Amino acid sequence: MKRLIRYLLIALALLAALTPVYWMITISLKREVDQFATPPRWFSFSPTLEHYADAFLARSFGQYLLNSGLVAAASTLCALVIGTLAAYALARFRLPYRLDRKLALWILSTRMFPAIVTAVPLFLIMRDLSLLNTQLSLIIVYTAFNLPFVVWMMRGFFAELPRDLEEAALVDGDSRLGAFWRVVLPLVTPGLVATAVFCLIVSWNEFLFALVLTQTDAAMTLPVGIAGRVTQYEIKLGVMSAAGVVAMMPILIFALSVQKYLVRGLSLGGVKG
Amino acid sequence: MSIILKNLTKSFGSALVVDNLSLEINSGEFVVLLGPSGCGKTTTLRMLAGLEEAGSGDILIDGERVNELPPQRRDVAMVFQSYALYPHMTVADNIGYPLRVRKLNRKQITRQVVQTAAMLEIEALLQRKPRELSGGERQRVALARAIVRSPRAFLMDEPLSNLDARLRVQMRGELKHLQHELGTTTVYVTHDQAEAMTLGHRVAVMNKGKLQQFETPLDIYNRPANRFVAEFVGSPGMNFFDGRIDAIRAVFEGDGISLAVQNGLELYRGRTKPVTLGIRPEHVQVSTRQRDNYLAARVYVTELMGSETFVFLQIGQRRIIARAPGDFRAEPESTVWIQLDPTKTHFFDPESGKRL
Numbered sequence: 001m002k003r004l005i006r007y008l009l010i011a012l013a014l015l016a017a018l019t020p021v022y023w024m025i026t027i028s029l030k031r032e033v034d035q036f037a038t039p040p041r042w043f044s045f046s047p048t049l050e051h052y053a054d055a056f057l058a059r060s061f062g063q064y065l066l067n068s069g070l071v072a073a074a075s076t077l078c079a080l081v082i083g084t085l086a087a088y089a090l091a092r093f094r095l096p097y098r099l100d101r102k103l104a105l106w107i108l109s110t111r112m113f114p115a116i117v118t119a120v121p122l123f124l125i126m127r128d129l130s131l132l133n134t135q136l137s138l139i140i141v142y143t144a145f146n147l148p149f150v151v152w153m154m155r156g157f158f159a160e161l162p163r164d165l166e167e168a169a170l171v172d173g174d175s176r177l178g179a180f181w182r183v184v185l186p187l188v189t190p191g192l193v194a195t196a197v198f199c200l201i202v203s204w205n206e207f208l209f210a211l212v213l214t215q216t217d218a219a220m221t222l223p224v225g226i227a228g229r230v231t232q233y234e235i236k237l238g239v240m241s242a243a244g245v246v247a248m249m250p251i252l253i254f255a256l257s258v259q260k261y262l263v264r265g266l267s268l269g270g271v272k273g
Numbered sequence: 274m275s276i277i278l279k280n281l282t283k284s285f286g287s288a289l290v291v292d293n294l295s296l297e298i299n300s301g302e303f304v305v306l307l308g309p310s311g312c313g314k315t316t317t318l319r320m321l322a323g324l325e326e327a328g329s330g331d332i333l334i335d336g337e338r339v340n341e342l343p344p345q346r347r348d349v350a351m352v353f354q355s356y357a358l359y360p361h362m363t364v365a366d367n368i369g370y371p372l373r374v375r376k377l378n379r380k381q382i383t384r385q386v387v388q389t390a391a392m393l394e395i396e397a398l399l400q401r402k403p404r405e406l407s408g409g410e411r412q413r414v415a416l417a418r419a420i421v422r423s424p425r426a427f428l429m430d431e432p433l434s435n436l437d438a439r440l441r442v443q444m445r446g447e448l449k450h451l452q453h454e455l456g457t458t459t460v461y462v463t464h465d466q467a468e469a470m471t472l473g474h475r476v477a478v479m480n481k482g483k484l485q486q487f488e489t490p491l492d493i494y495n496r497p498a499n500r501f502v503a504e505f506v507g508s509p510g511m512n513f514f515d516g517r518i519d520a521i522r523a524v525f526e527g528d529g530i531s532l533a534v535q536n537g538l539e540l541y542r543g544r545t546k547p548v549t550l551g552i553r554p555e556h557v558q559v560s561t562r563q564r565d566n567y568l569a570a571r572v573y574v575t576e577l578m579g580s581e582t583f584v585f586l587q588i589g590q591r592r593i594i595a596r597a598p599g600d601f602r603a604e605p606e607s608t609v610w611i612q613l614d615p616t617k618t619h620f621f622d623p624e625s626g627k628r629l
């Protein structure tokens with residue numbers, strides 16, 4: 001009985017999570033007449049790839065995809081490099097007046113106000129730097145946005161790691177940075193991967209800043225590009241869905257390929273030797 | 274390589290952890306820092322390694338002041354209580370790590386790793402990861418990693434405390450042999466007095482950050498500098514009686530016993546101040562039959578050790594321990610007769626605890 005309830009709950013959760021995805025996939029494959037049919041056609045429709053062709057050949061969704069990929073990858077990388085080093089310092093070094101704790105909290109506090117508060121100042125800054133409509137502006141903003149998250153995640157992973165290991169490396173003759181690179185970092189790889197996945201997802205899906213900072217096809221990312229198909233005269237459901245299906249893929253593939261790290265990273269403590 | 278500590282002091286916040294510690298360790302010597310937890314022995318070792326900053330005082334290795342040198346430039350090797358093996362590396366990579374960071378070429382590293390592994394009989398494990406090893410094997414790998422680069426000194430922080438009792442005794446012997454073979458100056462931290470007695474050329478007993486005594490194990494055992502050392506070294510520890518010496522009759526009296534004083538009586542001549550008498554369990558004779566000059570005592574409990582029996586005795590308010598032969602038997606609450614060997618007594622000042 002208990003098992004039955006458990007499976008029922010799982011099925012319910014899956015239903016809630018996957019129905020929209022299923023609906024999006026079918027819409028991307030339906031002709032427009034089928035999209036608006038009442039009652040809705042769940043299974044029986046004649047599939048077509050015309051929306052995919054429309055999105056990626058006739059329109060610039062290919063470019064958006066590229067932009068999204070570049071922005072997400074570059075901002076994740078930057079946030080990981082800067083954030084990991086900062087987190088290591090915060091986890092290992094005691095500053096006077098407990099500044100290390102205060103600093104960590106202050107870093108976290110930058111995530112406490114709503115993102116939109118910074119939209120206007122960031123727009124003005126980017127305009128003055130002539131960075132509007134560039135991927136670089138988004139890379140900078142996303143890096144800043146992801147940093148607190150990286151610092152806090154990685155700080156936890158570093159704190160879990162016994163100090164003995166680094167101290168052994170130091171006494172064995174390695175430098176601080178060498179010990180970090182050869183001993184510490186390999187041991188927090190699962191945590192690093194889990195953090196990277198979260199950063200990627202956030203950057204990949206981000207809409208607000210992308211909308212404010214990029215208007216041109218050359219710089220626009222997928223979420224903005226997709227939303228842009230809702231126009232005054234028509235809503236291109238097929239094109240939007242086709243782009244949505246493609247947008248889903250990279251993160252899905254990445255998450256699946258690093259699954260073994262992800263599980264260990266999420267269940268902290270997987271780094272103990 | 275000699276190691277000299279001069280007036281070394283260290284405090285964490287307001288807590289004084291190491292208090293004005295001075296030690297001179299000769300080249301090739303095996304010195305044990307012995308003391309209860311929190312006595313500052315591990316902190317001392319970490320200051321030697323460079324992992325902890327020295328508060329004040331000097332640390333000299335081979336005549337060179339190393340206070341400001343970071344650990345990687347002190348050329349000492351450390352064995353941690355947790356072994357601190359790198360979990361993501363194979364045994365071979367673990368042992369070779371100190372060589373790799375010194376940029377030796379691959380061939381040389383392999384040769385030295387294999388050689389060291391052979392010395393510790395772990396050649397078969399070289400391709401394994403630390404988590405696939407037993408405690409004793411991990412211990413050997415940690416030792417191999419320390420030995421491989423022939424450092425100026427070995428620093429060991431309770432390296433045997435994570436092993437089971439049988440293995441600990443075995444590794445203790447191997448460690449002593451190894452140090453003898455290599456002749457490398459070794460500083461070894463432990464709270465286990467048996468390890469200290471068996472391993473050290475000299476033992477530095479510490480308590481509350483202060484050095485209590487620094488001598489050979491036998492001297493420490495036979496002539497403890499104060500009551501703390503007498504109690505801490507030896508298993509079971511020394512028995513104590515509080516009383517006075519009557520110099521005219523040459524008798525110690527107190528705590529329900531009276532004992533003719535024989536050794537070093539001149540020290541107490543004319544003395545009426547209270548003293549503490551100490552006597553080791555093996556110098557307390559126990560008999561189930563009444564004899565001349567024996568005192569009556571009540572058996573509290575006996576502990577069979579096989580080769581010997583520890584007899585816990587109640588004399589007035591005092592509880593003492595006697596070491597009896599393995600075949601000694603007595604029921605709790607029964608009366609036995611004891612004699613304290615008057616030539617084996619120690620006297621301490623009850624106030625300062627110092628040996629008289």
